Amino acid sequence: MTVYKTYTIGVTITGAANGIGPILQNNLGDDLFIPAITTGLTSFTFSTPVLDGAAYSVTQRIRAKAPSQDCSSITPVSGTVNGADVTVSITCVLSTVVPKFAFVTNSAADTVSAFNIDGVSGNLTAATPTPTTASGAVPSAVFVDPTGQFAYVTNKDANSVTVYGINPDSGVLTVIDADGATADFQPSIATGYAPMSIAVHPSGKFAYVANELNLAGGNSISAYSINITSGALTAIDADGATDGNQASIATGVEPYAITIDPLGKFAYVANYASYNVSAYTIDQITGALTPVADSPFAAGSNTHSIVIDPTGKYAYAANGGGDISAYSIGGAGALTQIVCANGVLTTCSGSNYVAGSAPRSIAVDPYTGLYAYVANSGGGVSAFGIDPATGALSAIDADAATPGDNLTIAAGSVPISINVDPSGQFVYVANLFSDNISVYSIGVGGALTPLPTLSLSTGSGPTSVTTTQ
Structure with a gap:
């Protein structure tokens, strides 16, 4: 009997700066x-x-x-195993982040719009030759996987997710097979009831959908594995704490948004009608979710949105009642509220930070983690500085072009979704009723300046905007 010896492949890695590490592969797997x-x-x-x-x-x-670093070697780190374990050395270098594409879901048109981003100015131009692509009924959110190859869109009234391939040169979207468990081509895969939001794990291996309506199949998260080659989804056991294969795991009432921390350890859900945030640990092998001890965690009224800063240390929830809840994230995923303190421009509502009228969406600068921006559906965009040592927020002058202290800067009608591009230079806001995107550059101190494309048209009823590099 022949015994075949095997040996391990190890890596020693040095970063150009402290940050979140890369994902490496051996032999393309x-x-x-x-x-x-x-x-x-x-x-x-x-x-x-x-x-x-x-x-x-x-x-x-x-x-x-956080910050962006390239950990690919100048020469391939490859060879042949020769009777011993192998260790390769990799040195990372800081890399320039240039925004590339923007994608917008149009809820009243059942389409997704694609745009090219000018990396210098931040301006958007419609992707050609096909600037819009059909989705399912009432697309509610769009998320791009970490490699930038695939886009995932939740269709609220179709109870499904549509999967798209992204043309790396033009940004044009093409519908691809969504269901990895079905032999025939499927343009979408089923979710729970009324999917409102989707998030992809930092490894690109799992996707999670928040199903919003307070009906059977709603108030839940659906979980999927992702074929990293094709982008197709396959439903997996969502509930790691319950025996058997569970199609979903329970949330609070009317989950509107879901996000995953940068290290891929925890998932957080903003529950609109129960005024709280549900927290889960993520099994790194199976993708199953298990509720964090003491979850859910109290937020403000009508919790619409949740975001994690790029270090994974802090979380921020936008509450439709007019404020922001801030939290530190513990080692086991539990949230501890960061209590607001009144400041020069900062106003508190109990323990929360006052924003504009009816906050709907919140985004943190993914490059520096120093600023947070809020789309207020009652009008305008609020801006906050983030203390990197404590996670505390401080309101800042949002409008660089207008004298005086401006707690908000104008946007279109009913700003409903906000995104900061990967380079941390530009802010994009989807305006539901004016059918357009507001675009801003981020200046010194975090203040915003509108770009000439303030009225850039989208399809009808834009509900979500995201950007890629």
Whole structure:
């Protein structure tokens, strides 16, 4: 009987700055998700050993971030196993982030719009030759996977997710097979009732959908694995704490938004009608969710949106009642409220931070993590600075062009979704009733300046906007 010896492939990695690590692969598989890198030397090992005499090749699948770093080597890190474990060394370098595409869901037109972003000015131009692509009924949210290859759109009235391939040159979207468990081509895959939001795990391997309506199949999260080659989704057991295969896991009442921390350890859901945030741990192997101890955590009234800062230390929830709840994130995923303190421009509502009228969506600058912006559906955009040491918010002058202290800057009619591009230079706001996108540049201190494309048209009823690099 022949015994075939196997050996491990290890990696030592040095970052150009402290940050969230990359995802590496050996032989185009066996993903190694490195949770954090430092300027010192840290070591990791791929889970799958390699046969003696077999080839290995370590490559980067997803870049390091916060700040963005390129951890691919100048020369390939590859070779042949020769009777011993192998350790390769990788040094990361800071990389320039340039925004590339923007995507917008149009709820009244059942379409998704695609735009090219000018990396210098932030201006948008419609993707050509096909600037809009059909979706399911009433698209509510769009999310792009970490590799920038696939876009996922929740269709609220169709109870489904549509999957798109992204043309890397033009940004044009093409509907692709959504259901990895069905042999025939399926343009969409079923969700629970009234899907409002979707988030993709930082590894690109799992997707989670918040199903909003307070009916059977709603008030839940649906979970899927992702085929990283095709982008197709396959429903998985969503509930790691319950025996058997569970199609979903319960949330609070009317979950409007879901987000995942940058390290992929926790998922958080904003529950509109129960005024709280549900928290879950994520099984890194199966993707199943398990409620965090003491979840849900209190928020303000009508919690619409939740976002995590790029370090994974802080969470912020936009409450339709007029304020923002801020939290620190514990090691086990629990949320501890950061109590508001009145300041020069900062006003408190109990423990929460006062924003504009009817906050609907919140975004944090993903590059520096120093600023947060809020789309207030009652009108305008609010701006806050973030204390990196405590996570506390401080209201800042939102309008760089208008003298005096301006707690908001004008947007279109009913701002409903907000996004800061990956470079941290520009802010994009979807305006539901004026059918357009407001675009701003971010200046010194976080203040905003409207760009000439303030009235850039979308399809009818834009509900969600996201950007890629």
